[in-house]
Amino acid sequence: MPFLPIETRRNFLVDNMSAAELLGLVDRGFTVGGVQMRGFEDSVPCAIPGNMVTKAGFKEAFANCACLRAEILSGGMIEIGDEVGISPLPAAWIVPPGSTGRRPPQKSS
Numbered sequence: 001m002p003f004l005p006i007e008t009r010r011n012f013l014v015d016n017m018s019a020a021e022l023l024g025l026v027d028r029g030f031t032v033g034g035v036q037m038r039g040f041e042d043s044v045p046c047a048i049p050g051n052m053v054t055k056a057g058f059k060e061a062f063a064n065c066a067c068l069r070a071e072i073l074s075g076g077m078i079e080i081g082d083e084v085g086i087s088p089l090p091a092a093w094i095v096p097p098g099s100t101g102r103r104p105p106q107k108s109s
Contacts, residue, residue, distance in 0.1 A: 002061055009049045010067070014084060019066035026068070029089035034076030036087055043067035 005013055012032070014022065025039035045067060050058030073090070 007053045022066040033078040033082035036074040037070040
């Protein structure tokens with residue numbers, strides 16, 4: 001790989017998981033280590049990370065990789081070797097079909 005992990009602008013990298021499995025986490029709850037998250041959209045590789053480290057070819061190098069944007073729902077530790085597990089989402093974080101909202105509903109005062 002022509003890019004070091006630190007140059008990818010990814011918070012963490014996951015292996016042993018297919019692109020379909022990773023993108024299957026969109027609108028689902030999952031855990032990595034002790035942290036609960038909700039995947040909310042895929043992220044298509046672009047040229048920005050390569051431009052930031054003055055290396056060409058980032059988009060091409062990651063063209064066959066899946067990238068997932070996720071929201072952190074709980075604090076905790078993630079360590080090297082932690083696995084990705086499926087977990088139920090709290091009801092307030094379930095996004096209705098067709099909704100563009102990413103945040104849970106605000107409680108009325």
